[in-house]
Amino acid sequence: MRIIALFLIFFCCGTSPVTAQNDYIVTTPSTQEIPVSEEEQFIKSNFPLQLLCKWTPGMKFMFAPSSRDMFLPTLSNYDTDKGVDNSLLKHKILTFTGTEEKAQNISNSTNYSTRFIFECEGEKYYYDIKNMRLDEICEKAPRACVNGLVYLKDVDTAKNLLIGKTIYIQSESVRVDDTNNYSGYRDVAIPANTEATITAVGVGNQTYPVKIIFKDTQGHSYYLEVALSRTNSGMDLNDFQGEKRMKYFSNAISFTNKNSDNIEGLKNKYLGRTVYPKKVLPAKRVVSLEGKQTESRVHLPRYTVLNIKDINLASSGSLSVLSLEDKAGVFYELEADLKYDVIVRNANYIEDLFGFEDIQKKYPGITEKRWQLISRGELETGMSTDECRLSIGDPVEIELKKDNRFETWFYNGKTLEFENGTLRRYK
Numbered sequence: 421m422r423i424i425a426l427f428l429i430f431f432c433c434g435t436s437p438v439t440a441q442n443d444y445i446v447t448t449p450s451t452q453e454i455p456v457s458e459e460e461q462f463i464k465s466n467f468p469l470q471l472l473c474k475w476t477p478g479m480k481f482m483f484a485p486s487s488r489d490m491f492l493p494t495l496s497n498y499d500t501d502k503g504v505d506n507s508l509l510k511h512k513i514l515t516f517t518g519t520e521e522k523a524q525n526i527s528n529s530t531n532y533s534t535r536f537i538f539e540c541e542g543e544k545y546y547y548d549i550k551n552m553r554l555d556e557i558c559e560k561a562p563r564a565c566v567n568g569l570v571y572l573k574d575v576d577t578a579k580n581l582l583i584g585k586t587i588y589i590q591s592e593s594v595r596v597d598d599t600n601n602y603s604g605y606r607d608v609a610i611p612a613n614t615e616a617t618i619t620a621v622g623v624g625n626q627t628y629p630v631k632i633i634f635k636d637t638q639g640h641s642y643y644l645e646v647a648l649s650r651t652n653s654g655m656d657l658n659d660f661q662g663e664k665r666m667k668y669f670s671n672a673i674s675f676t677n678k679n680s681d682n683i684e685g686l687k688n689k690y691l692g693r694t695v696y697p698k699k700v701l702p703a704k705r706v707v708s709l710e711g712k713q714t715e716s717r718v719h720l721p722r723y724t725v726l727n728i729k730d731i732n733l734a735s736s737g738s739l740s741v742l743s744l745e746d747k748a749g750v751f752y753e754l755e756a757d758l759k760y761d762v763i764v765r766n767a768n769y770i771e772d773l774f775g776f777e778d779i780q781k782k783y784p785g786i787t788e789k790r791w792q793l794i795s796r797g798e799l800e801t802g803m804s805t806d807e808c809r810l811s812i813g814d815p816v817e818i819e820l821k822k823d824n825r826f827e828t829w830f831y832n833g834k835t836l837e838f839e840n841g842t843l844r845r846y847k
Contacts, residue, residue, distance in 0.1 A: 426526065431451060438537065442747050446531070449803060450759070453618060455765060456494075456762060457670060457762055458675050458676065458762075459669065459670035459673065459674060459675060459761045460670045461760075462581075462669075462670075462675070463481045463648055463669060463670055464651070466523065466577055466581060466648075467574060467577060467648040467649035468649060469649050469650050469651055470571070470649065470651040470652075471558055471565045472536070472553055472557060472558075472565060472566070472652065473555070473557040473558040473564070473649070474558070475516055475536070476516075476520075476817055476818055477516060477517050477518050477818065477819065477820045478515065478516070478604050478818050478820055478827075479515070479571070479573070480513055480514070480515050480516075480572040480573070481513070481514050481515075481516070481517045481538075481566075481569040481570055481571055481572055481652070482511060482512070482513055482514075482623050483506075483509045483510060483511065483512055483513075483514055483568050483569060483570060484510065484511060484569075484570050484571075484623060484625055485506045485567065485568035485626075486511060486568070486625065486626070486711045489506065489567050489568055490507065491504050491506075493506060494504075494506055494567045494568050495509065495538070495545040495546065495547055496545060496546055496547075496548065497543070497544075497545060498537065498543075498545055498546050499544070499624065501781055504545060507739055508570065509540065509545075511781050512540050512541070513540065514538040514539065514540045514545070514569070515538060515539045515540070516536065516537070516538055517537050517538065517539050517820070518537055519534055519535060519536055519537065519554055520534070520535040520537060520546075521533070521534055521554060521804075522534075522535060522548075526538075528563075528753060529785045529810050531550075531551065531554045532551070532552065533548055533549060533550045533551065533552070533553055534548070534549045534553060534554045534557065535547070535548050535549075536548075536566060538561075540600045547566045548630070548747070549561075550565065559828040562746050562836075563654045563655075563656065564654075565652045565653065566652060567626065568626055568790040569626060570624065570625065570626055570629040570652075571629055571649065571651040571652050572622050572623075573649075573669050574620060574629050574648045574649050575622065575623055575629060575630055576631055578630045578632070578648060578744055579621040579622075579646075582618045582621055582632065583618055583619070583620065583621060584617065584676075585617070585618050586615065586616070586617055586618055586689065587612050587615075587617070587618060587673050587674065587675060588614065588615055588616070588673070588674040588675075588676065588678060589610065589612070589614045589616055589634070589642075589644070589673060589674075589768035590611050590612055590613065590666070590671065590673065590674055590678070591610075591612075591644060591666040591671075592609060592610060592611070593608070593609055593610075593666070594607075594608050594610055594642040594643065594644055595607055595608065595642060595643050595644070595645075596608055596641070596642055596643070597643070599680060602715055608642060608735065610636070611641065613674070613677065615636065615637055615677070616634040616636045616637070616642075617633060617634060618632055618633070618634045619633050619634060619635050619636055619641065619830070620632075620633040624645035624646070625645060626652060626653065627647065627653045627654075627655060627667075628645040628646055628647050628653075628667050629645075629647065629648070629651075629653070630645065630646055630647075630648055631643055631644075631647075631668070632644050632673070633646050634846075636828040644666075644672055644673070645667070646667055646668060646669040646672055646673070647660075647667060647668050647669065647734065659706065659806070663783075669837070676759075681824070683733060683758060683759070684733075686758040686759060687731045687733060687740070687758065688737075690728055690731060690733050690757075690758065690770060691728055691730070692727070692728060692729075693727070693728050693729055693776055693779060694725065694726070694727055694776070694778045695726050695727075695728060695774040695775065695776055696722070696723050696724060696725055696726065696774060696775050696777070696778075697722055697723070697724055697774060697777045698772070698774060698775055699722060699773075700719050700720065700721060700722060700784060700793075701719065701720045701754060701786075702717065702718075702754070703717075703718055703719070703720050703744075703751065703752040703753060703754040704716070704717060704718075704752065704753045704754065705718045705751070705752050706751045706752065706753060707750065707751075717807065718752070719797070720752060720754075721780050721792075721795035722794070722797075723780070723791060723794060723795050723804055723810070724746060724795070725746065725747055725778050725779065725780050725781075726745065726746055726752070726774075726843060727744065727745050727746040728742055728743070728744060729743045729744065729751070730743035731743070731744075731758075736758035738757050738758045739755060739756075739757050739758075739819070740755070740757070740758055741754070741755055741756075742754055742755075742756050742770075743752055755768060756768050756769070756773055756774075757769050758770055760772075779795065783807075783810070785804075786806075786807060786810075790803070790807055793811065794807060794810045794811040797811055797812055798811060799811060799812065799836070799843065799846050800841070800843075801824060801843055801844060801845070801846075802842060802843060803842070803843040804841055804842060804843070805838060805841050805843075807843075808829070808836060808843055811830065812834070813830035813831075814830055815830055815836070816831055816832060817829075817830040817832050825839060826838065826839055827841055834846065834847070835847055
């Protein structure tokens with residue numbers, strides 16, 4: 421009995437200070453959503469950060485070392501372990517194939533290193549991170565990167581989504597290419613909020629991998645190099661301060677005119693555009709027959725190619741009714757908000773509802789029968805990788821076989837097996 425009493429006394433004395441101390445430790449909810457701008461949402465939706473320790477086989481990079489990195493080899497030959505002259509690989513495309521862990525016994529301990537392996541034109545190369553195992557890199561070196569590698573998916577995605585888009589440049593300093601300058605470019609001052617159209621997207625550098633070329637309303641062309649996903653950049657969001665602030669896409673470029681909230685201007689921006697629903701949308705179908713107009717409620721399937729024929733604005737605010745025509749000449753009406761509200765996070769924002777292109781013209785090889793399957797999110801053997809992505813989205817992971825003929829895509833609860841880019845099995 422005396423022992424139990426002593427135990428209770430020690431327990432109470434030991435836990436009371438801990439409880440009191442914990443009252444001073446407070447945190448914000450980890451699952452809450454913070455309102456973001458349209459440009460930040462654009463990055464969040466399309467450019468996820470890929471940490472070095474979580475790279476997956478098949479990721480592609482261009483080797484574009486800076487002038488200061490040209491003297492010491494970045495990569496080693498996989499077969500000879502000798503460093504490779506950076507100039508031999510400059511501007512070549514490298515495909516990441518996986519990692520290897522190397523162990524070296526030193527006296528009474530074992531020293532581990534991690535090799536990141538790449539393939540280029542039939543040759544294999546590796547980048548060595550010493551004194552760390554793969555699972556330690558995320559914990560001890562989350563900003564770890566491979567010098568000189570530009571992540572090409574950022575470039576490809578930006579090219580698909582941005583070319584032809586009207587933007588407003590928030591940076592007051594832009595560049596033009598200039599071969600008469602040692603740096604290869606010249607800085608040019610322009611007014612903030614300059615209206616421009618994106619004409620080309622290409623490779624920048626490791627830290628700011630996307631080079632965006634745009635033309636202003638006077639016909640002058642300039643460019644900016646910006647970061648999007650920050651993959652392999654070694655940059656955290658907090659690093660974009662001072663001179664670097666305008667190197668982040670959402671700071672340098674706006675999708676809307678910051679000087680005007682003119683809803684009529686937004687109407688002109690979307691009127692006449694070719695669009696397709698990103699998801700099944702409820703709509704009203706309007707049919708005129710022998711002078712009579714009939715209406716019925718329908719659901720527009722994903723990827724239906726439509727043209728915005730008219731936009732009827734509400735008496736106040738940015739809510740509108742879109743009049744849409746499909747390829748068969750059938751008209752539909754649905755409500756959409758022309759302006760995104762970061763506080764309200766309006767669910768019917770027009771650019772969340774629609775993609776802005778003729779999606780079927782972009783993939784001319786896809787048959788009408790396949791489009792019907794894709795619109796329903798269904799699969800069938802014989803589909804291409806593009807068709808599968810359109811139907812059920814990007815996989816969580818891709819596993820490539822040694823000869824690259826076979827690959828397996830993993831989803832949550834679904835596995836797809838391809839041979840030479842054609843779906844052979846799924847479960």
